Amino acid sequence: MHMTRYVVRQLASFIPVLFVIITLTFFLVRLAPGGPFSSEKALSAEALAQINAHYNLDAPLWRQYVDYLAGLARGDLGPSMKQPSRSVSEWIAYKFPASLELGLYGLLFALCVGLPAGILAAWRPNTWTDQLPMALAMAGICIPNFVLGPLLVYVFSLRLQWLPVAQWDGFAHKILPAVTLGAVYAAYIARLSRAALLDVLSQDFIRTARAKGLSEPRVVLRHALRGGLQPVVSFLGPAAAGIITGSFVVENIFRVPGLGTEFVKAAMNRDYTMILGTVLFFAVLIMLFNLAVDVVQAWLDPRLRHG
Amino acid sequence: MMTRIHAERIALVLCAVAAAAIGGGCGGDDAAFETGNMLRFGNGAEPQDLDPHVVTGVTEHRVLSALFEGLAGADPATLEPTPGVAESWDVSEDGLEYTFHLREDAKWSNGDPVLAQDFLYAWERILTPEMASEYAYMLFCMAGARAFYEGEITDFADVGAAAPDDRTVVVRLEHPTPYFLQMQVHQSWFPVHKATIEKFGGRTERGTRWTRAGNLVGNGLFMLERWEPNKRIVAVRNPHYWDREAVHLDGVIFYPYDESQTEERLFRVGELHVTSTVTPNKFDVYQRENPEILQNADYLGTYYYRLNTTRPPFDDVRVRKAFALALDRDDLVRNVVRMGRKPASHFTPPDTAGYTCQHTVGYDVAEARRLLAEAGYPDGQGFPEVTLLYNTSESHKEIAETAQAMWSQALGVDVRLRNQEWKVYLESMTQLDYDIVRSAWVGDFVDPITFLECFTTDNGNNRTGWSSAAYDALIAEAVRTADRDARFAALQEAEAILLDELPIIPVYFYTNAWLQAPEVEGLDHNLLGYISFKRIRLAHAAEG
Numbered sequence: 001m002h003m004t005r006y007v008v009r010q011l012a013s014f015i016p017v018l019f020v021i022i023t024l025t026f027f028l029v030r031l032a033p034g035g036p037f038s039s040e041k042a043l044s045a046e047a048l049a050q051i052n053a054h055y056n057l058d059a060p061l062w063r064q065y066v067d068y069l070a071g072l073a074r075g076d077l078g079p080s081m082k083q084p085s086r087s088v089s090e091w092i093a094y095k096f097p098a099s100l101e102l103g104l105y106g107l108l109f110a111l112c113v114g115l116p117a118g119i120l121a122a123w124r125p126n127t128w129t130d131q132l133p134m135a136l137a138m139a140g141i142c143i144p145n146f147v148l149g150p151l152l153v154y155v156f157s158l159r160l161q162w163l164p165v166a167q168w169d170g171f172a173h174k175i176l177p178a179v180t181l182g183a184v185y186a187a188y189i190a191r192l193s194r195a196a197l198l199d200v201l202s203q204d205f206i207r208t209a210r211a212k213g214l215s216e217p218r219v220v221l222r223h224a225l226r227g228g229l230q231p232v233v234s235f236l237g238p239a240a241a242g243i244i245t246g247s248f249v250v251e252n253i254f255r256v257p258g259l260g261t262e263f264v265k266a267a268m269n270r271d272y273t274m275i276l277g278t279v280l281f282f283a284v285l286i287m288l289f290n291l292a293v294d295v296v297q298a299w300l301d302p303r304l305r306h307g
Numbered sequence: 308m309m310t311r312i313h314a315e316r317i318a319l320v321l322c323a324v325a326a327a328a329i330g331g332g333c334g335g336d337d338a339a340f341e342t343g344n345m346l347r348f349g350n351g352a353e354p355q356d357l358d359p360h361v362v363t364g365v366t367e368h369r370v371l372s373a374l375f376e377g378l379a380g381a382d383p384a385t386l387e388p389t390p391g392v393a394e395s396w397d398v399s400e401d402g403l404e405y406t407f408h409l410r411e412d413a414k415w416s417n418g419d420p421v422l423a424q425d426f427l428y429a430w431e432r433i434l435t436p437e438m439a440s441e442y443a444y445m446l447f448c449m450a451g452a453r454a455f456y457e458g459e460i461t462d463f464a465d466v467g468a469a470a471p472d473d474r475t476v477v478v479r480l481e482h483p484t485p486y487f488l489q490m491q492v493h494q495s496w497f498p499v500h501k502a503t504i505e506k507f508g509g510r511t512e513r514g515t516r517w518t519r520a521g522n523l524v525g526n527g528l529f530m531l532e533r534w535e536p537n538k539r540i541v542a543v544r545n546p547h548y549w550d551r552e553a554v555h556l557d558g559v560i561f562y563p564y565d566e567s568q569t570e571e572r573l574f575r576v577g578e579l580h581v582t583s584t585v586t587p588n589k590f591d592v593y594q595r596e597n598p599e600i601l602q603n604a605d606y607l608g609t610y611y612y613r614l615n616t617t618r619p620p621f622d623d624v625r626v627r628k629a630f631a632l633a634l635d636r637d638d639l640v641r642n643v644v645r646m647g648r649k650p651a652s653h654f655t656p657p658d659t660a661g662y663t664c665q666h667t668v669g670y671d672v673a674e675a676r677r678l679l680a681e682a683g684y685p686d687g688q689g690f691p692e693v694t695l696l697y698n699t700s701e702s703h704k705e706i707a708e709t710a711q712a713m714w715s716q717a718l719g720v721d722v723r724l725r726n727q728e729w730k731v732y733l734e735s736m737t738q739l740d741y742d743i744v745r746s747a748w749v750g751d752f753v754d755p756i757t758f759l760e761c762f763t764t765d766n767g768n769n770r771t772g773w774s775s776a777a778y779d780a781l782i783a784e785a786v787r788t789a790d791r792d793a794r795f796a797a798l799q800e801a802e803a804i805l806l807d808e809l810p811i812i813p814v815y816f817y818t819n820a821w822l823q824a825p826e827v828e829g830l831d832h833n834l835l836g837y838i839s840f841k842r843i844r845l846a847h848a849a850e851g
């Protein structure tokens with residue numbers, strides 16, 4: 001089938017892209033000054049030599065690169081140099097579910113708040129039901145999450161004592177991080193869906209529907225929404241990738257044991273294998289998301305299937 | 308008709324996202340566990356591992372000192388040695404041989420007896436080159452340990468450690484080591500359980516599963532119940548611990564929060580009994596409003612500036628001295644550093660094992676100006692532009708800005724500020740690619756030697772290019788000397804040279820500040836920040 005061929009072709013095109021990403025990352029991280037074992041308390045030359053030998057860091061760089069690729073071919077991402085209790089694959093397997101869960105909750109929040117706000121705004125443009133949600137959306141885009149997070153904690157955890165301050169245990173622990181993460185996406189979705197709805201509402205078939213005497217909510221919800229949702233779906237692909245891979249700040253504020261924190265920490269620590277492993281993992285993830293969006297859009301709109 | 312179908316499909320996609328989110332949320336939440344008489348302890352960061360021979364930090368040390376015990380313990384208030392796995396010990400006349408008598412009832416958490424061979428196994432393991440242990444040097448006071456580590460001798464029998472029988476450990480030292488017993492609370496000296504390590508991997512393999520909850524066998528007052536990285540480590544009573552009657556707590560939960568503001572919020576809502584630290588701003592607030600919650604203990608650390616003595620202008624001792632004398636440490640510490648910290652007019656913190664440096668570097672602008680003029684820069688004229696480097700951090704920046712202003716005002720010199728990310732900064736410092744650089748040193752054990760040996764010529768921690776044969780000779784003499792007074796005299800003389808030649812400018816002595824709930828009792832302060840969980844009790848909790 002046409003679609004299957006497309007997917008297979010796309011998947012095959014991932015391989016050279018990933019190869020370039022790995023190669024660039026491998027050599028770029030080595031250009032950064034310092035190494036995993038430089039520290040305030042200097043290691044003796046002997047100790048440094050031994051630990052470098054242990055992690056194959058004493059071999060010529062090209063050799064390390066070849067060895068890394070060979071390991072990769074076997075599915076081995078290597079040990080973490082700075083968190084040696086687990087291998088890189090184990091760390092990703094342990095940390096990613098929390099990032100994924102946080103991301104999905106964030107996305108859910110973004111949809112649940114963003115869509116109704118956009119619909120409400122488009123319903124009576126340029127009245128207060130339009131201006132208020134759009135002002136809030138603008139605020140949502142402007143307030144960075146490192147401000148929003150502590151603010152929410154102050155109000156809902158410290159003042160009202162409704163929700164936990166941090167940690168990642170039950171459902172209650174997930175609300176504030178998800179809201180903090182999803183707020184900016186909710187704002188974008190609200191603005192996107194408003195614009196799309198207004199566009200649809202100005203079209204002839206809506207005028208016909210109104211002329212037939214249908215109630216306004218019925219016009220908006222039953223007829224206009226169909227067209228109005230399409231840009232939101234297109235937005236979901238990059239949004240989902242961004243929301244799941246870009247939650248470092250939120251993970252840090254709420255102590256979510258996610259992969260975003262691990263990624264940043266690895267870069268700071270020059271934990272070479274961990275940096276490579278997470279970069280690779282995120283790269284695959286983002287490519288898969290984009291492919292999924294392509295597939296879903298083609299499924300939604302037959303015109304794209306033959307484009 | 309087409310549009311209707313597609314609207315349904317769009318709805319389906321959105322629902323799928325929602326379902327995935329909800330489904331993800333149902334994924335295994337943690338089973339509840341007992342928290343009644345458990346100390347909820349903010350531990351600052353996630354441990355790298357729980358293998359005593361792999362880890363290096365204070366974070367790991369705190370967890371490990373709950374899970375393992377060395378030959379001797381330390382009184383948490385005075386750091387005087389207390390019995391540990393060894394119930395007693397004898398020291399030879401010359402102070403070079405220690406004979407430890409192990410107690411009969413010392414047991415591993417699986418019930419096995421702790422034997423003399425367990426210590427030898429552990430020490431051989433940490434010193435084996437392939438183990439690549441970063442803290443192996445802690446054992447170098449043991450005869451032959453360094454040679455074994457560096458591969459000059461390969462038979463561990465030639466190292467100064469022996470087990471004449473199951474309950475006796477004899478250690479021969481390379482040189483007199485007054486802090487030898489105190490070092491036994493450091494993880495590098497802890498025993499490890501051979502059968503457990505070798506069940507999960509090779510003897511010197513890093514990162515095997517032996518340190519996981521359920522696998523780890525220790526000999527401390529607690530044992531590892533669960534380890535959920537970046538969430539918590541739960542340690543509960545070890546039923547086989549020899550002194551279990553003396554333990555008040557049912558366990559400790561270590562929380563790895565490196566974000567001190569989050570930690571403080573958790574403390575405020577009662578989720579933590581003890582935080583790992585407190586930010587300067589919160590320090591002021593607590594000091595004003597809840598002084599009984601705020602703890603602040605002297606800590607064995609010095610904040611200082613290194614000067615690059617290998618290039619102008621700081622290759623001239625008069626310039627170095629001028630910079631040191633023009634810094635008003637009292638003012639700087641009182642108004643900028645705060646946190647109850649103490650201005651440093653010498654390098655080794657005061658009263659380190661009874662040693663306080665008699666020589667000081669003071670604040671004397673007139674003398675500073677005179678020296679700078681003598682060096683050829685009257686009123687700072689013609690003084691080259693120099694840069695003060697620090698690792699990126701708000702507090703280092705504030706201190707650097709103040710120092711910059713003080714130097715500018717007193718000496719008429721222009722100092723630029725530059726910040727670098729941690730690893731870049733370390734690299735610049737090591738490569739001597741700086742003029743002035745922010746530095747800190749925290750002692751591994753309470754003895755002035757841990758500070759002063761940094762500035763011997765070949766020491767990797769020197770990082771100033773400074774070298775003094777007289778200084779090196781005095782440090783070598785102190786290392787050889789057993790007599791305390793003679794040893795301290797040599798160290799006094801050495802530190803006087805350091806403060807005369809000033810490859811460094813001491814700024815302040817650290818303190819350790821944290822928040823502690825009123826119900827926590829028996830958490831004593833000491834210079835190492837060492838915590839004895841045995842002494843701690845929670846006032847409200849019923850004794851188990």
